[in-house]
Amino acid sequence: MRSSLNAARRARELDEARTAVVDVLVVGLGVTGAGAALDAASRGLSVAAVDAHDLAFGTSRWSSKLVHGGLRYLASGQVGVAWESAVERGALLRHTAPHLVAAHPYLLPLTSDVGPGEAATVMTGYRLGDALRAAAGTPRSLLPGPSRLSAARALALAPSLRPHGLRGALLSWDGRVVDDARLVVAIARTAAAHGARVLTRCRALALAGDGARVRDELTGAEFDIRARAVVNATGVWAGGLVPSVTLRPSRGTHLVLRPGALGALRAGLHVPIPGGRARFALVLPQADGRVYVGLTDEPLDGPVPDVPEAPESDVAFLLEVLGGVLDRPLGRDQVAGAFAGLRPLVDGPGGAGGATADLSRRHAVLRSPDGVVTVVGGKLTTYRRMAEDAVGAACPHAPASRTARLPLAGAGPVPSGVPRRLVLRYGAEAGAVLDLTRRDPALAEPVAAGITLADLVWAVRHEGALDAGDLLDRRTRIGLVPEDRAAALPAAEAALRRA
Ligand SMILES: Cc1cc2nc3c(=O)[nH]c(=O)nc-3n(C[C@H](O)[C@H](O)[C@H](O)COP(=O)(O)OP(=O)(O)OC[C@H]3O[C@@H](n4cnc5c(N)ncnc54)[C@H](O)[C@@H]3O)c2cc1C
Secondary structure, three states, rough: OHHHHHHHHHHHHHHHHHHHHHEEEEEOOOHHHHHHHHHHHHHHOOOOEEEOOOOOOHHHOOOEEEEEOHHHHHHHHOOOHHHHHHHHHHHHHHOOOOOOOEEEEEEEOOOOOHHHHHHHHHHHHHHHHHHHHHHHHOOOOOOOOOEEOOOHHHHOOOOOEEOOOOOEEEEEEEEEEHHHHHHHHHHHHHHHHOOOOOOOOOEEEEOOOEEEEEEEOOOOOOOOOOOEEEEEEHHHHHHHHHOOOOOOEEEEEEEOOOOOHHHOOOOOEEEEOOOOOOEEEEEEEEEOOEEEEOOOOOEOOOOOOOOOOOOOHHHHHHHHHHHOEEEOOOOHEEEEEEEEEEOOOOOOOOOOOOOOOHOOEEEEEEEOOOOOOEEEEHHHHHHHHHHHHHHHHHOOOOOOOOOOHHOOOOOOOOOOOHHHHHHHHHHHHHHHHHHHHOOOOHOOOEEEEOHHHHHHHHHHHOOOOOHHHHHHHHHOOHHHHHHHHHHHHHHHHHHHOOO
């Protein structure tokens, strides 16, 4: 397949990148960089895109996986940001990734912490959000409107809620991506299908307007990639390559609960944070049955780590907030894992000293004097627009962006008779993954909940996985629970040998 990424293609294209002069070099292959690579390649430009580690190694795999309509921004008066979110959410649901993004219901339990006045204000916000949905052209059939539920109905959807004092719940809908790292992989593969050279384990050591000094992290070899334009999409690490870019990273932690920890949860929850001025913690049931609980917003001081740690204080805080609505609060022993990500927030007026939660989520496209274009901030939901703006700034004479309706790898008619778990992960490619097990039944062996050896072999052959970490921590999310990761490691190694 033209979209297949694997070790052989990487080796070939790395060789080519040493000698070619490309139209655009993209540095960083999170959602923004992968989006920029696709935007540029689909405009007909030649592209090399590098990441120091792997696809989705950075913040893009640590998100809440919401493809949101920007309600929060509406509430804080950032109408432009809210509009952009609603438009981009519609593009993902309707055109570009309907196989990966779908509507998901959320309940706001009406407990004694949420007075009737606050409930009415929140419902007004939901209705405004619904109006934005309609204005952005997303049909109700893809994203239902809000409603108020009785306590009995709320308990049917979320049986772990405390029934005592529950007056009912507000039900709202928003978009959700089945897995943020899979979205990045789909974008990168689509870019590859349009001819982009997608090169992981290639660290940019220094950038200039006409290229970069790059190190192949697998061999240690250093070389130059020459380019007519350079886009720095390294997220929270952007200032390390372009010192004039100043960010105020903020840490967001999620807990990972095992399937069933909150009973048969059929909706997400918005849990009021006491004293948080309409701020809510999120309970986010996942397709694999695990439940994420997030999320904190704490400024990060000091150097930016490759993989941020989730401190115990964040874990304790989230457990306490969640306990406020549960019939039986959870103990620390029920937390199977935790992860943290760093928001690449752009420092703006009033930023210094203020709460990171109040910094704008709008993205910025910044040109440094030597011509490097840095794109930073924003969010997963708006990656396509960020990419369009960045490539537009880097290559002002290029043809117009085509990505608003460009289907990502896996979008398209789903074959019949394929298990639902494969359809959720692979969309139109689900049949090809199933074929692997038809040809070699040993590949049907389960590796973890919802994952077989065939998923891992597919990831090595087509999704650019180069080692066990790529397989366990990004192509699948088995690694979010350390003991699941340890149990699956031999299977990952076997898949690498087999593929
Ligand atoms: C906790 C949390 C929850 C969030 N939840 C949501 C949500 O629900 N919905 C939403 O829309 N948004 C959400 N966001 C925001 C969203 O996740 C980020 O805005 C987005 O993922 C940033 O992507 P990026 O590609 O810009 O950066 P990253 O994903 O961090 O990518 C940067 C890449 O650059 C690479 N890199 C760094 N240095 C170099 C170098 N020298 N050479 C080569 N490569 C390099 C890194 O390896 C990395 O892969 C959340 C953010 C956080 C932190």
